[in-house]
Amino acid sequence: MLMEMSHTEIAPGKVVITLAGKLMMGLESEKIVTLVEDLLRQGKRTIIFDLSGVVAIDSTGIGRFISSYNKVGAVGGDLRMAGATGHVFQTFHVSLLDTVFRFFPSVEAASQV
Secondary structure, three states: OOOEEEEEEEEOOEEEEEEEEEEOOOHHHHHHHHHHHHHHHOOOOEEEEEEEEEEEEOHHHHHHHHHHHHHHHHOOOEEEEEOOOHHHHHHHHHOOHHHOOEEEOOHHHHHHO
8 A cells, every 4th residue: 555645634734734644765655745835835834644544564664744844843843743552653652753743642632732
């Protein structure tokens, strides 16, 4: 299953990017960074990644989030992770990135902050 991606603005300046499938090495996952750059250019400053549909992630996938985090931070924005469980969350935890990214159990919880 390739990566699927969609996004929705849930409040002014606040966007949920929903990801599903495998976030792996390759051009497919580069679309994450491109979308974040486009949203930032449009003035969106709060980006919530819905990871509940992600079934696998590798170091390249993690790298896409690090790149996005740096871009969002550079404009004073806020990046949040929602719905990561099992292997996906463990991948962030093992690399200590769960101390860098803010994780929430659901998009709803992430959007309340």
